Amino acid sequence: MQRPSGRTPEQLRDISITRNFTCHAEGSVLVSFGKTKVICTASVEEGVPRFLRGKGSGWVTAEYGMLPRSTGSRMGREASRGKQGGRTVEIQRLIGRSLRAAVDLKKLGENTINIDCDVIQADGGTRTASITGALVALVDAINYLQRKKIINTDPLLEMMASVSVGIYQGVPVLDLDYPEDSAADTDMNVIMGESGGFIEVQGTAEGATFARDELDAMLDLASAGILELIEKQKAALAEG
Amino acid sequence: MQRPSGRTPEQLRDISITRNFTCHAEGSVLVSFGKTKVICTASVEEGVPRFLRGKGSGWVTAEYGMLPRSTGSRMGREASRGKQGGRTVEIQRLIGRSLRAAVDLKKLGENTINIDCDVIQADGGTRTASITGALVALVDAINYLQRKKIINTDPLLEMMASVSVGIYQGVPVLDLDYPEDSAADTDMNVIMGESGGFIEVQGTAEGATFARDELDAMLDLASAGILELIEKQKAALAEG
Amino acid sequence: MQRPSGRTPEQLRDISITRNFTCHAEGSVLVSFGKTKVICTASVEEGVPRFLRGKGSGWVTAEYGMLPRSTGSRMGREASRGKQGGRTVEIQRLIGRSLRAAVDLKKLGENTINIDCDVIQADGGTRTASITGALVALVDAINYLQRKKIINTDPLLEMMASVSVGIYQGVPVLDLDYPEDSAADTDMNVIMGESGGFIEVQGTAEGATFARDELDAMLDLASAGILELIEKQKAALAEG
Amino acid sequence: MQRPSGRTPEQLRDISITRNFTCHAEGSVLVSFGKTKVICTASVEEGVPRFLRGKGSGWVTAEYGMLPRSTGSRMGREASRGKQGGRTVEIQRLIGRSLRAAVDLKKLGENTINIDCDVIQADGGTRTASITGALVALVDAINYLQRKKIINTDPLLEMMASVSVGIYQGVPVLDLDYPEDSAADTDMNVIMGESGGFIEVQGTAEGATFARDELDAMLDLASAGILELIEKQKAALAEG
Amino acid sequence: MQRPSGRTPEQLRDISITRNFTCHAEGSVLVSFGKTKVICTASVEEGVPRFLRGKGSGWVTAEYGMLPRSTGSRMGREASRGKQGGRTVEIQRLIGRSLRAAVDLKKLGENTINIDCDVIQADGGTRTASITGALVALVDAINYLQRKKIINTDPLLEMMASVSVGIYQGVPVLDLDYPEDSAADTDMNVIMGESGGFIEVQGTAEGATFARDELDAMLDLASAGILELIEKQKAALAEG
Amino acid sequence: MQRPSGRTPEQLRDISITRNFTCHAEGSVLVSFGKTKVICTASVEEGVPRFLRGKGSGWVTAEYGMLPRSTGSRMGREASRGKQGGRTVEIQRLIGRSLRAAVDLKKLGENTINIDCDVIQADGGTRTASITGALVALVDAINYLQRKKIINTDPLLEMMASVSVGIYQGVPVLDLDYPEDSAADTDMNVIMGESGGFIEVQGTAEGATFARDELDAMLDLASAGILELIEKQKAALAEG
Secondary structure (H helix, E strand, O other): OOOOOOOOOOOOOOEEEEEOOOOOOOEEEEEEEOOEEEEEEEEEEEOOOHHHOOOOOOEEEEEEEEOOOOOOOOOOOHHHHOOOOHHHHHHHHHHHHHHHHOEOHHHHOOEEEEEEEEEEEOOOOHHHHHHHHHHHHHHHHHHHHHHOOOOOOOOEOOOEEEEEEEEEOOEEEEOOOHHHHOOOOEEEEEEEEOOOOEEEEEEEEOOOOEOHHHHHHHHHHHHHHHHHHHHHHHHHHHOO | OOOOOOOOOOOOOOEEEEEOOOOOOOEEEEEEEOOEEEEEEEEEEEOOOHHHOOOOOOEEEEEEEEOOOOOOOOOOOHHHHOOOOHHHHHHHHHHHHHHHHOEOHHHHOOEEEEEEEEEEEOOOOHHHHHHHHHHHHHHHHHHHHHHOOOOOOOOEOOOEEEEEEEEEOOEEEEOOOHHHHOOOOEEEEEEEEOOOOEEEEEEEEEOEOEOHHHHHHHHHHHHHHHHHHHHHHHHHHHOO | OOOOOOOOOOOOOOEEEEEOOOOOOOEEEEEEEOOEEEEEEEEEEEOOOHHHOOOOOOEEEEEEEEOOOOOOOOOOOHHHHOOOOHHHHHHHHHHHHHHHHOEOHHHHOOEEEEEEEEEEEOOOOHHHHHHHHHHHHHHHHHHHHHHOOOOOOOOEOOOEEEEEEEEEOOEEEEOOOHHHHOOOOEEEEEEEEOOOOEEEEEEEEOOOOEOHHHHHHHHHHHHHHHHHHHHHHHHHHHOO | OOOOOOOOOOOOOOEEEEEOOOOOOOEEEEEEEOOEEEEEEEEEEEOOOHHHOOOOOOEEEEEEEEOOOOOOOOOOOHHHHOOOOHHHHHHHHHHHHHHHHOEOHHHHOOEEEEEEEEEEEOOOOHHHHHHHHHHHHHHHHHHHHHHOOOOOOOOEOOOEEEEEEEEEOOEEEEOOOHHHHOOOOEEEEEEEEOOOOEEEEEEEEEOEOEOHHHHHHHHHHHHHHHHHHHHHHHHHHHOO | OOOOOOOOOOOOOOEEEEEOOOOOOOEEEEEEEOOEEEEEEEEEEEOOOHHHOOOOOOEEEEEEEEOOOOOOOOOOOHHHHOOOOHHHHHHHHHHHHHHHHOEOHHHHOOEEEEEEEEEEEOOOOHHHHHHHHHHHHHHHHHHHHHHOOOOOOOOEOOOEEEEEEEEEOOEEEEOOOHHHHOOOOEEEEEEEEOOOOEEEEEEEEOOOOEOHHHHHHHHHHHHHHHHHHHHHHHHHHHOO | OOOOOOOOOOOOOOEEEEEOOOOOOOEEEEEEEOOEEEEEEEEEEEOOOHHHOOOOOOEEEEEEEEOOOOOOOOOOOHHHHOOOOHHHHHHHHHHHHHHHHOEOHHHHOOEEEEEEEEEEEOOOOHHHHHHHHHHHHHHHHHHHHHHOOOOOOOOEOOOEEEEEEEEEOOEEEEOOOHHHHOOOOEEEEEEEEOOOOEEEEEEEEEOEOEOHHHHHHHHHHHHHHHHHHHHHHHHHHHOO
């Protein structure tokens, strides 16, 4: 088995995480997993949604979008079609849920952090790149809240990141790019904290079902890959 | 640990699967997982969506809804709010994807089977009950296609079913009802074929992350539960 | 003239009214007019719509829907099309208006009763079955309000029910089923209180106009039919 | 009993019917029932909706709207709110259904006549004024089709018109204006052909139910009023 | 060069401005620029939009619509299509912006004036006719506010009006009708105050770009035409 | 008068135009006018919209969007609100219209070029930056069509660009940034071809009207600025 990119099965793509990519947001990150590039911003807003008001808890939520020509052929713009597609909704719910799992919402006070993940170039794995980049933007927003003395403690429970794994030509591989993703038998997205606990595991059979030992092999790959990604997040956060 | 329902950790709720529940659909099933009740219909339609036309393949798709007062407090009707909520979209995509994984679409010819899962009473696990009931309705629709000589071979790859598992008060338990679901630390939905291969695994941390050995214990519970559910599907299909 | 069902012109279909059909709603009724089956729930909610606030009056409103495969061929799901069709809107306005005419809203206090009528199987006369079943659900919700001491008096003005009448092959007939309905020259829906006063009369020519004496004959049939239906409502309410 | 307008119970408001009110439509009528003023246009279009294609039949349909400030206080514009309200939908369905009952659609050929009724000033009875004016616009559109030799026979079955009746302070009265309408116990809209056959009868109790003899009295008033309106339609059509 | 209408290049169409055209609005004007006819109403409402609350300022806003058959071929009704088209949105923003420029919003108090411009017959120049008519309706609404002692000073900064100019067959011409508009190389809409200051200038090349001297010639024509229109507004306001 | 940025009145911001910014589109440009940054892509698609089919003409159209946090405070995402705002619609119509004016659509053949302008960071002048960048992306798409031998001639009529001008503290200034824009008395956007002909001129009074000599001064500034921008476009196109 030869991966289209020439990578070994357990090899991530080139990862880059650029902070302060745009100037207005409290956290603004450009994350690249190879050719997949996502702008992740974190926007701090006073107050919380109605269902949380007066409960002394904060909120973290996420929205996801793709620029119409981030993909090989142009997709219709969701804003002009008048609704977000099912895939978009599914992904932004996943991002929001995962980030909330990394945060002690009580420690946020009655503040909301809105995460926006906008894909400017897609080559597979946009949701895992989004989560990985969004966590860094979230940390920057938390730092902002502390710097401004809006909160006094650190609501981050632990670092976390996300990666995809799959069975490509019978072999478990890490961090699928688009050519692999579209040919893979199984596609799994894993979100895991630094301590090794899982936040979300989503495995989907594409064409053939996957066996328990394949699941195990994929989780091993993902765990190692996520720890590597967390190192890269930390390196980015250590800069400037 | 005592389950609110008094069940043992590996015990399903009372399951019932009633075929021919309504009279118009090619497949019509009322499925109950305890107090959770879902009407699953399968509607046969000639032709396929535009993206499949002329490719000699069929299609299976699903929609999901909840009656406004299937729940403890009334939810707004999605038809009158003018859009399906994110949870609905996520669930109906899962149902459709899972059922397609159980079918050889080529053998369906250029026909579409539309699955509708409408929850009339909810008590946790509506998506897993929907999938389990929908598979039976799908088999009835396939039987209809064969009886009408529209197709000559059996497109069903294997029987499959779905169940939820979770960590409730530190203990892995099978088939969570609503009181367990709302208090559980982890919620996992598993869809598996009769041969033991996984079709979809979705585990989500709620409050605390879950460890690899918890994941393993949950998968063991789910695998056994799903084989039990498949027996019940077969018994229902053997009647009348 | 022979009715497709073999009924006499003044004969209702088999009517059944099952209370407590689902477990969450304050009133929950499964009503059957022959093969037409509708789930009618009544949900109590504190407060009233904005236009009534502070006026010391309650509110009763209704929504109507059909499961996509309640009919001979599958209809698109209104929630996924993003709007309710004109027929749905027309029917739910009729249901709400009729039920409000049966209730002294002042005696409800500032509470709202939301009626949901969801057709699970359709064979003509879904709106009249809905109203007839909804009244029973409404009474159960009123009983709930009294039992909970939220209100002290009975806001129900009188029992009421609804039935369709039409001219089928030149003969006025009661309670049309779908084969009659689709072939009838005139279709009339009548909603009447127990005291014999009309709440709503809607007669529509289909193909040919209808004369005054035909109108009279249809109203006679409807009045007798509605009194019969009210007996059945009372019998259902007398149980358990 | 004194009517607010000083009219006798069986007296119509001042009725005027102006043809060729705007210059582009095949039929364009300004109809006034007292201060209620509606622009009714009939637009001819080649072809029919999909469900009628190839069946050799034409189609007549209607849309209804109110200018935002046609009423005492400004209503939100439906186009900017993004949907037509329930009342609008109900009325335009009634207009379309009624006009189709006056036409032999087979004789229209595969042509569609779109009726637009736009209320520019409202003072009660906008739906009955709309139908009465629309019939005249429809006749002008039919004349256009004949003049252009698109059709050779007259598809109009008979003249028809519409008026409201009600019980105001216990007395049946004809053609309610807004002050009467908002205080009436019963509101009935009647659509009748020149031959005396009913096309649609819609009576609604407002506050109190209505008895059979009240219904009879209202129908008598309406029948006479509609014959008067048809005379006015004919007079307008006889001009120019 | 011969204009289709026979007018000279600097000649307006026949202009008429009828006040009190409908009876409910605080300002109601029918404005005609030749065959282009627009109903402009001004509706006074207590309060201002959320973003202005508590700032002691009023608001003026506008909506625009065309009756479906105001044009040569019927356009779909925006209310039933569920959204306003881009052209509509662009025009109503222009109308609102222009009128606000003519008013000292501080002097309006916390009141809103809603302008509705509804085209009942279109023959080119509907936006400029709308603005010209709307200003008169706005003045009537301001007079109403003063008469009712809701405001004590005059918030109108100066009279203003609007006209289109263009290059038709190489010649700058004033107030294009539809035949000219659809053949013109350049189309410019100018909104100007009585004192000669510009409020908005929008020139668009259609087919060929326009040179600086053409722009100058068009502005000269427009300035003269607008002063003429303001005379007509004043004459209308001087009546009754 | 001192500009907030320290620029002279006739000085552009730092302009940069980066081609091939993303990898999938036929033309992909990142354009910066100071801190305003827009991704402009041009996507080639076979075929034309319905209204042009069979007429031997191509089409150029544009859509515009802003990332939610491209601005100082986060704006709601249009895709999740379900509609594009009025400002968005107005801008994307302007972009499309301007680009079409620069192209001989006949020479495009029956092909469509979709322009997407997505603002990733906003600091005033996003529409003029969008047009200026989009023209470069459009040229790259045209080059693609020629390289692929889909078209044989060059449909570009001439280079064009766009810039804003305004009256800031009484002085006409070029290329307003956000601090100037929000304080300016007049805001004008000018789109001009290399030959000096105007494609679109849109001047809007903000607070005070603008006089003819101010208009002249602004046009002088804009004309010079646009010629400078066209030099920068050419330089970018000369690379690689």
